[in-house]
Amino acid sequence: MNIKDAHITVMVTDLDRSVSFYESIGFSTKQRWGNHYAELTAPGLSIGLHPTESVNPNERNISIGLTTDNFENVAKDLDTLNVQYNLRNEEGGNFIEFSDPDGNPIYFIKPKW
Numbered sequence: 001m002n003i004k005d006a007h008i009t010v011m012v013t014d015l016d017r018s019v020s021f022y023e024s025i026g027f028s029t030k031q032r033w034g035n036h037y038a039e040l041t042a043p044g045l046s047i048g049l050h051p052t053e054s055v056n057p058n059e060r061n062i063s064i065g066l067t068t069d070n071f072e073n074v075a076k077d078l079d080t081l082n083v084q085y086n087l088r089n090e091e092g093g094n095f096i097e098f099s100d101p102d103g104n105p106i107y108f109i110k111p112k113w
Contacts, residue, residue, distance in 0.1 A: 001077045004067045007039065007046035011061040015051045022047070033113070037092060063105035071096075071110040 012018040019029060019038050027040040027047070038049045048065060055061050068074060074096050078085050085098040093111040100106060 001074055002068055004069050006066050007048050009048040009050050009063045009065050011052045011055055012049050013055055015049055018049050060105055066108045068108055074108045
């Protein structure tokens with residue numbers, strides 16, 4: 001697998017409030033897709049903010065997102081590594097979701113934008 005880009009996605013309850021907060025501490029908004037998702041950057045770090053109805057401190061509210069030039073081969077590579085994954089298709093793109101050995105969520109996305 002060849003990783004092209006990576007970011008951390010943070011689940012938030014109020015996208016506008018969270019974008020304002022991250023901008024106030026030095027992040028810049030790179031791109032925003034309405035109330036669905038916002039990508040912010042700081043030197044050496046890219047984060048995505050994704051709205052959700054509630055954030056539970058006892059649940060995983062952060063995931064690692066990756067893109068690749070060869071999305072179609074990611075599932076084959078994960079099969080070779082015996083990594084279980086789920087496929088998901090939604091408005092923002094196609095996803096291959098899996099977890100690291102400690103259960104931390106990771107996904108590859110083929111964005112539709």
